[in-house]
Amino acid sequence: MAYSELIKNFERVRDYMxxxxxYGFKSREEYDAKSARSYDNERRRIESWLGDYMSxxxxxxxxxxxxxxxxxxxxxxxxxxxxxxxxFTAGDVAFHFYVLDLLADGAxxxxxxxxxxxxxxxxxxxRTELTADDSTVRKKLREYEALGLLASRxxxxxxxxxxxxxxxxxxxxxxxxxxxxxEEDPMGVVGSFLLDKLPPGPAYFGFKHHYILRALDxxxxxxxxxxxxxxxxxxxxxxxxxxRGAETAHTVFPVKIYVSTQSGRQYLLGYHxxxxxxxxxxxDSIHRVVPGPPEPDPEALRERYxxxxxxxxxxxxxxxxxxxxxxxxxxxxxxxxYVLKRLEREKRCGRVDLPDARTGVFTADVYDAAxxxxxxxxxxxxxxxxxxxxxxxxxxxxxxxxxxNAMYGGDMDAVQ
Amino acid sequence: xxxSEVYGSYYNVIAAILTQAVADELTDGRINxxxxxxxxxxxxxxxxxxxxxxxxxxxxxxxxxxxxxxPTMPLTLLQKRWLKTLxxxxxxxxxxxxxxxxxxxxxxxxxxxxxxxxxxxDGDPYEDPQYIAHFKTILTALREKRRLRVRFVGRLGxxxxxxxxxxxxxxxxxDDKFRVLTSLPRSTMTVNVARIKSCELLDFRTxxxxxxxxxxRDTLVLELTDERNALExxxxxxxxxxxxxxxxxxRHYRLTLRYDREDETELxxxxxxxxxxLRVVSPDSxxxxxxxxxxxxxxLRA
Numbered sequence: 001m002a003y004s005e006l007i008k009n010f011e012r013v014r015d016y017m018x019x020x021x022x023y024g025f026k027s028r029e030e031y032d033a034k035s036a037r038s039y040d041n042e043r044r045r046i047e048s049w050l051g052d053y054m055s056x057x058x059x060x061x062x063x064x065x066x067x068x069x070x071x072x073x074x075x076x077x078x079x080x081x082x083x084x085x086x087x088f089t090a091g092d093v094a095f096h097f098y099v100l101d102l103l104a105d106g107a108x109x110x111x112x113x114x115x116x117x118x119x120x121x122x123x124x125x126x127r128t129e130l131t132a133d134d135s136t137v138r139k140k141l142r143e144y145e146a147l148g149l150l151a152s153r154x155x156x157x158x159x160x161x162x163x164x165x166x167x168x169x170x171x172x173x174x175x176x177x178x179x180x181x182x183e184e185d186p187m188g189v190v191g192s193f194l195l196d197k198l199p200p201g202p203a204y205f206g207f208k209h210h211y212i213l214r215a216l217d218x219x220x221x222x223x224x225x226x227x228x229x230x231x232x233x234x235x236x237x238x239x240x241x242x243x244r245g246a247e248t249a250h251t252v253f254p255v256k257i258y259v260s261t262q263s264g265r266q267y268l269l270g271y272h273x274x275x276x277x278x279x280x281x282x283x284d285s286i287h288r289v290v291p292g293p294p295e296p297d298p299e300a301l302r303e304r305y306x307x308x309x310x311x312x313x314x315x316x317x318x319x320x321x322x323x324x325x326x327x328x329x330x331x332x333x334x335x336x337x338y339v340l341k342r343l344e345r346e347k348r349c350g351r352v353d354l355p356d357a358r359t360g361v362f363t364a365d366v367y368d369a370a371x372x373x374x375x376x377x378x379x380x381x382x383x384x385x386x387x388x389x390x391x392x393x394x395x396x397x398x399x400x401x402x403x404x405n406a407m408y409g410g411d412m413d414a415v416q
Numbered sequence: 417x418x419x420s421e422v423y424g425s426y427y428n429v430i431a432a433i434l435t436q437a438v439a440d441e442l443t444d445g446r447i448n449x450x451x452x453x454x455x456x457x458x459x460x461x462x463x464x465x466x467x468x469x470x471x472x473x474x475x476x477x478x479x480x481x482x483x484x485x486x487p488t489m490p491l492t493l494l495q496k497r498w499l500k501t502l503x504x505x506x507x508x509x510x511x512x513x514x515x516x517x518x519x520x521x522x523x524x525x526x527x528x529x530x531x532x533x534x535x536x537x538d539g540d541p542y543e544d545p546q547y548i549a550h551f552k553t554i555l556t557a558l559r560e561k562r563r564l565r566v567r568f569v570g571r572l573g574x575x576x577x578x579x580x581x582x583x584x585x586x587x588x589x590x591d592d593k594f595r596v597l598t599s600l601p602r603s604t605m606t607v608n609v610a611r612i613k614s615c616e617l618l619d620f621r622t623x624x625x626x627x628x629x630x631x632x633r634d635t636l637v638l639e640l641t642d643e644r645n646a647l648e649x650x651x652x653x654x655x656x657x658x659x660x661x662x663x664x665x666x667r668h669y670r671l672t673l674r675y676d677r678e679d680e681t682e683l684x685x686x687x688x689x690x691x692x693x694l695r696v697v698s699p700d701s702x703x704x705x706x707x708x709x710x711x712x713x714x715x716l717r718a
Contacts, residue, residue, distance in 0.1 A: 088421040126473035148493025168517030177511035190498040206586035261590040374689040381709035403692035
């Protein structure tokens, strides 16, 4: 099939964009492509969509393509481009403009009237093999009704279609809000579609700690949100890189989307049908979501979640052996009061006590205390005491500290 | 349906071309210009050819169209539902868009469908009338290109009063805070919106007076050892920065990051959070700061 910069299916390009963006050191041979041509085509498409955001480097392993973006300095998320590259047929694009034009002055028309008008008013102006028939046009009208572009009602025995324009919604009045939320909201790609219809917008919003990669999970997220809205179970197809891309199937009742503001990772928390427990799934590993039957008692599961969440530090429910207790005492010098404020603002489900002006005591009871390790390390230099009911956690902390001391030329036995 | 051609770049560009055709203003040159400016890099090879050959029967060889109206498209249900969702977000009060036309639309999701589990707990007070008023004044200044007088209390409790040119409102999802970036005659100043005590519009700025200095940027080189899934964790964590990665061998990678100098302390603790899987290669001054923290720690728990 001839190369096109448009695509029919989003999934394959999603993997490539992610790898170009996250890693950026792989050469052509290392991509898990069906063929070298497949890689070349995907790379060419992404270059076409993203232009200057793509970079190249040549080294001994070959040419490396990568996507490097300082997300604080860009006017908008460039990855949204991928959602604007859906392929279509000549009939799709012609009927799109014909139908919306026919109904633009507020007319209500039947399928037959639309077919006749397409033939007489539009197709007759061209040397084309394209024809309009009832079946094709009816399918397009139904599709547009589902999208919300058209509405129908019965007139006599026939359905008539009209456009759904609503002059009360003023896109100009929404401009600033849409410009902000198109970057900040998890479904911001929809805002990007709205901005495309307006003249170039404000460039005065900026975003720090802005993880643009999550855009690539928008379609999966949209499917999950719809199931949550309808209290339906979901059939998930998961492809985990750790399992070399092997697919697994899970059925869950979706309860919540967990978002990390410090890595951009998004997770679905669902109640697993077979394992009878809450489980997290990374959105970037979910390749397909199919809505299932309604959950018989969604409120009961939400109540169970309200209990469950009280001891979650991040996105690990641990090994199921109960809670782990952790305590850290932080000692600050004069002028370092901001460190105690950090404890307060970053404590999540933990508790902070301040026995005196120079000391902060953090305590928490969580399913998996090892999840706290990265956060605990940010207090290195001020940790006076660290204790955990799971000794493996403090052992790991101390071993890492020894390794770091050795790495930076310190005494390997300094901290025991 | 999110992935649909009706939101596509091609449909938008064709609509722009047909708008000119309906107005009888279209030329071959304009077709190429519209495609180059608004479509993808290689679209210039496909869109003009498909229109001219009538493969997409929308434009005659004379650059005319049988369409009677400049193309427009109603909002889709997905777009309306998304707008309705925004009305439920506490931050929407900072913008106050009209809710007309969305009364009978179901939101796409509820705000509590999401949990931002590692977000700081002291986010900005989006429902405080004074905060909202300050935010709107800043937004007006940005929109109308006006100078501002801002009075605020700094981190150390000192009161400041600045006449400045605001040029960006920056939001951090991690901190859940807005900051306004301002330009002064010889420097730039970033002010947390929540710290502002008063804020008033001044005169319109001139282009000559508006010279925001670019942030001072530094380069950090790290060596990464890929154990405990460190490669993916590190790459994702720092993915919002401009970066380059080179593989040194099967387990080791060199990561070069560009960052704003004012964020150095934050970057330092982020590097520390990864423990021994990340080693600072350069600059020496950054590595020295890591060492200082480790030395202090030795004395505390030795």
